Amino acid sequence: MWDFIGTKLGDFITFTGFACGEWSNYIMMLVGIFFIWLAIKKDFEPLLLIPIGFGIILGNIPFKSIGLEVGIYEDNSVLNFFYSGVKDGWYPPLIFLGIGAMTDFTALLANPKLLLVGGAAQFGIFGAYIIALMLGFEPNQAAGIAIIGGADGPTAIFLSSKLSPNLMGAIAVCAYSYMALVPVIQPFFMRLLTTKKERVIKMKPARQVSQTEKIIFPIVGLLMTAMIIPSGLPLLGVLFFGNLLKESTKTTRLAKTAGSSLNDIVVILLGLTVGCSTQASEFLTADTIKIFILGAVAFAIATCSGVLFVKLMNIFLPQHKKLNPLIGNAGVSAVPMAARISQNMGLKYDKHNYLLMHAMGPNVAGVIGSAIAAGALLGFLG
Amino acid sequence: MKLSNKIVILVIALLTLLPMGSLADGLQSLRLSEVCLGDGSEGTAWIEIQNTSYGTQNLGGFYITNNPAALDEKLTAPQRIRKMHLIPTGNPITKITPQNCIVLYADGNDNLGLQHTDFTLQAGDIVALFSGNGIDLIDSLTIPEDLTAGKSWAKDFKKDMWRVCDRPTPTQANDYEQAKRNNKIAEFKEKDPYGIAMAIMAMGVVFSCLLLLYLFFKFFGKLFRRMDSDSAPAAALADTGKRKAADDGATVAAIMAVTEATAGTGDEDLDIALIALALQAELAHDEESGVITINPSASPWADKAEMIAAGMMR
Numbered sequence: 001m002w003d004f005i006g007t008k009l010g011d012f013i014t015f016t017g018f019a020c021g022e023w024s025n026y027i028m029m030l031v032g033i034f035f036i037w038l039a040i041k042k043d044f045e046p047l048l049l050i051p052i053g054f055g056i057i058l059g060n061i062p063f064k065s066i067g068l069e070v071g072i073y074e075d076n077s078v079l080n081f082f083y084s085g086v087k088d089g090w091y092p093p094l095i096f097l098g099i100g101a102m103t104d105f106t107a108l109l110a111n112p113k114l115l116l117v118g119g120a121a122q123f124g125i126f127g128a129y130i131i132a133l134m135l136g137f138e139p140n141q142a143a144g145i146a147i148i149g150g151a152d153g154p155t156a157i158f159l160s161s162k163l164s165p166n167l168m169g170a171i172a173v174c175a176y177s178y179m180a181l182v183p184v185i186q187p188f189f190m191r192l193l194t195t196k197k198e199r200v201i202k203m204k205p206a207r208q209v210s211q212t213e214k215i216i217f218p219i220v221g222l223l224m225t226a227m228i229i230p231s232g233l234p235l236l237g238v239l240f241f242g243n244l245l246k247e248s249t250k251t252t253r254l255a256k257t258a259g260s261s262l263n264d265i266v267v268i269l270l271g272l273t274v275g276c277s278t279q280a281s282e283f284l285t286a287d288t289i290k291i292f293i294l295g296a297v298a299f300a301i302a303t304c305s306g307v308l309f310v311k312l313m314n315i316f317l318p319q320h321k322k323l324n325p326l327i328g329n330a331g332v333s334a335v336p337m338a339a340r341i342s343q344n345m346g347l348k349y350d351k352h353n354y355l356l357m358h359a360m361g362p363n364v365a366g367v368i369g370s371a372i373a374a375g376a377l378l379g380f381l382g
Numbered sequence: 383m384k385l386s387n388k389i390v391i392l393v394i395a396l397l398t399l400l401p402m403g404s405l406a407d408g409l410q411s412l413r414l415s416e417v418c419l420g421d422g423s424e425g426t427a428w429i430e431i432q433n434t435s436y437g438t439q440n441l442g443g444f445y446i447t448n449n450p451a452a453l454d455e456k457l458t459a460p461q462r463i464r465k466m467h468l469i470p471t472g473n474p475i476t477k478i479t480p481q482n483c484i485v486l487y488a489d490g491n492d493n494l495g496l497q498h499t500d501f502t503l504q505a506g507d508i509v510a511l512f513s514g515n516g517i518d519l520i521d522s523l524t525i526p527e528d529l530t531a532g533k534s535w536a537k538d539f540k541k542d543m544w545r546v547c548d549r550p551t552p553t554q555a556n557d558y559e560q561a562k563r564n565n566k567i568a569e570f571k572e573k574d575p576y577g578i579a580m581a582i583m584a585m586g587v588v589f590s591c592l593l594l595l596y597l598f599f600k601f602f603g604k605l606f607r608r609m610d611s612d613s614a615p616a617a618a619l620a621d622t623g624k625r626k627a628a629d630d631g632a633t634v635a636a637i638m639a640v641t642e643a644t645a646g647t648g649d650e651d652l653d654i655a656l657i658a659l660a661l662q663a664e665l666a667h668d669e670e671s672g673v674i675t676i677n678p679s680a681s682p683w684a685d686k687a688e689m690i691a692a693g694m695m696r
Contacts, residue, residue, distance in 0.1 A: 073480075074435055075410060112599040119585075119592040126581035133577045139570040140563070142577065213599070213606060220598055225591045365592065372591050376584040381566055 020062035024280035032056030032275065038180075045180040048153070048271050052176060055275015072276045083273045086168070089161045091270040092154035093238045098263030099154075099367060100218070100242025101255040103335070107360040109213050110206035113313070114327075114358075118365020120309030121331025122373045124149030124302025128294050129377075135290055140164050143377040145291050148175045149298025150370030151182065151332035157274065158235060159374045162382055169278035170288040174295040182337045185296065186329045189303045190345055194325045198311070199349040201324040203358045211249070218244040225372055231382065232375020239371060299332070306331035306362065323358075330359040333366035411435030412444075414511055414521045415483060418534035418550045419503055425532070426489040427503035430552055431511065433478035434539065441478060442471035444520070445512040446486065448501045453510060453519070463516040467492065467499045485552045505529050 013019055035053030039046035058079075059072055072079040085091035108114055125146045132142035144164035147156045148171060156175035160168040178185065218240035226233050245255040307328035314322050326345045330338040342359035415432035418425075429446070433439045445466035451457075452465040469476055469486070475496050478484050487494075490502040503509070503525065510522040526546070529535050534550035537543070574580055 069410070071435075109599055109603065112596045112603065115592045115596045115599075116589070119589050122585065122588050126577070126585055130577040130581060133575065138567060139574075139577070139580070140567050143580075207603075207607075209603075210606060213603065216602070217599070220602075221595060224594045224598065228591050228594075229587055368595075369588055369592060372588045373584060376587040377580075379587075380580060380583065381570065382563060 015064050017062045020064055022062065022280065024284045025060045025062045028060040028278060028280045028283060029057050031278075032060070035275075045176060047267060048176050049180065051268055051271025052173060052275040055272040056173075056278050057275075058272070059276030059279050072273065072279075079273065079276055082269050083277065085266075085269060086157060086161055086273050086277065087165065089158050089234065091266050091273075092158035093234045094266045095154040095263065095270065096235050096371070097238040097242040097258045098260075098266070099335070100239040100244075101246050101259035102263075103243060103246075103364050103367070104360075105217055105243065105364055106209045106214065107206060107357050108364050109209045109217060111358070111361055114323075114361030115365045115368075116313070117306055117309055117323075117328055117362035118331045118333075118367075118369040121302045121306035121328070121362070121366055122150065122369045123305035124298045124300075124332065125370070125373050125377075127301035127305075128298030131297055132290075132294050135294070137287075137290075138164075140381050141167055143381055144168070144171055145294050146298060147171075147370070147374055147377065148178065148291075148295040149302045149332075150366070150373060151175070151179055151299065151302065151334040151338070152367065152370045153179060154270075155235060155333075155370050155374045157270070159377060162378055166282060167287065167291065169274065169283055170291045172274040173278060173283075174291050177292075178295050178299050179334045179337065182299075182332075182334045183341055185299050186303045186338065186341050187345060189300060190307055190326055190329050190341070193304060193307045193311070196349065198314075198325050199345070200353060201322050202350075202353055203324055203327075203355070204321060206357060211247070214247040215244070218247065221368070225368065229372055229375040229379060231379035232371050235371040235374065236368070239367065302332045303329045324353070324355055327355055327359040327362055330361075330363040331366045331369070333363065333370045335363050335367060336360065338366070339363040410520070412439055412441070412478070412511065412520055413537070413539070414509055414523050415539070416534050416536040416547070416550065416552065417503065417509055417523060417525055418552070419505060419525070419529060419531045420489070426487050428552060429486045429488055429499075429503075429509055430483050430536075431478065431486065432483045432539075433480060435480060438480060439478050440471075440476055441469050441484060442473065442476040443514040444469045445514075445516055446499060447510050447512070448488070448503055448507045450508050452512070453508070453522070459516045462512075466512060466516065467501060470496050483553045 032053045032055070035049045035056065038044040039049035039053065063070060069075070069077040070079070071077055072083050074080055085094075127146075128149045129142050129146035132145050133139065137145065140163040144156075144160035144167055147159045150156070153172065153175045157168065157172050160171040164171070221243075222237060222240040225236050229236075242255070242258050245251045245258060305328075307325050309331070310323045310325040310328035314325070317323065324342075324346065327339075327342045330342050332338050336356075339356055339359035343354065343356035346353040346355035411434045413432050413434055414429065416430035418428050420426040420428075431441065445452075445463060445468055447466040449465040452462050454462070473496050476484070485497065487498045488501060488503045489498055490500060492498045492500040505525055506527045507525050508522060509525070511520045512518060513520055523535070523537075523544070525535055529546060532550075534547045535544060536547040536551070538545060570580065
């Protein structure tokens, strides 16, 4: 009997996390703790970084993969069940539903040419795609990485889960990290590409937008985008649906749920499982470092292309309709952080120049633009 | 705490933990994924086993068989094991890395190496994979009677179904959608190695969609404003609105001028709050539109007017 107990206890010890752990697991746990610290102490995107940080710790608890059905990648495990929303790509559309239900497209409807600024910022995605190919990534991997330039976490997760699932953990963490770092990355390029005179341009106040226009927008928006790029349907469809719930004024309860409780639930599950998916064996690789570098490059290109595109538009616009190039950065879809940067930069150079509402136009256009870009990449490579 | 209590706690802990060891036997992530019959001349039959997990699995010490008698649960483990082929242990060749496959050659000659079995395969045979105890069935399949040599019987894990595959894919995942996707990716890799074509095409798509939306809402917005201005009461209201906006603008300018002249309180937030309060005090009052709307209603006077119009009254 003692032999039996000894054998079983010996077996048991080999199954503990301490016996199975490698140094890389502990490094990842430290990364997770660092994320939690950033979120709590520095207030960096706490709603995302706390679930992701804790998920990183959870996903890196070592164990022997022997069919116990506990790991995130093991069939029938609870974590694997949660992970299906990421793997099969149904969490991101639910987040988009919430975004649609919370977003006010008035600024865009009042000045529809700002849609084009949101489009121009997507150059960041394709600039990063080209560089990723040069670094030796496969086209599908390059597309998954490049979408970080859209500054949209759910879109990045959606596309990478379809095209490059093995890189998804790194891509998701990178996308959310850079979204939190938007205030650090963007101002430098905004200052670099604008003159003092351009920074103080006062934009014409936005016109009143009727409720009818607001109701028509999600319907027409869906038809005009999804009919051209059906592969973007999962994101665009629910984004516009969520917005119709909000603007119809008859489904306030549904819009409220989509934008609050439902969104919160999905954010919890998404953040936790994305964190769990960053297992050391998959995450601590040279590719991850490349992904982080490419993410920064993508953000920089997106910011620059947005600002430069506004300057280009100003050449053709009459004096009284000129746009302030400081709203160009907001073409990335980090809502509303990017618009807030435009506002702060505008106030820095003219304390009466309020750019927030003007910047919200390209900002929400960026959400649509990055979803279309993701749909295009999926259509070509998926 | 008394020693006896400590012993009780220790025993309970052991009883709780011991079953965890026995759970270690399940290897549900190993799957028979494809089987192909040899054509009798060059090729031999083979069996593909896939590791669907993200951890490495070792097939060494497991049993595989085409003998249906091995499935008989009435037999003891040694009796069943005698009807199976043992996959040898102690060699890294039997390790299957995450999401990968291994192929065993069913040529009836296991002297040729670790990947060769002691049985051959025919159409209609079963193939069963057992764990190291020879009892736990991990996976099994039945080869269709009409499967011909050179074709394979493969599992599509995504759709969870088996199908005949004209082009066998030993050591490759049997995901048909993925195969199509791989072709697309390979095409892009070959014809657009720098991504320029992709950038042009995809940005073209992005701009086309956004341009369409821009044009629609630019003209729709104009149309909507014109429709508004065509209606006289609305125009009157708009005029009133403009006047009010001008008045409000003057009020705002005056308040801002005073604030700037006095350099405020020095606290920006407090200044904003004071300006907001001043604006509310100045602007928060009703403004009549200046338009009177008279709705026709039935009255003796209305009747009289109608009768006059009809020439009925003199």
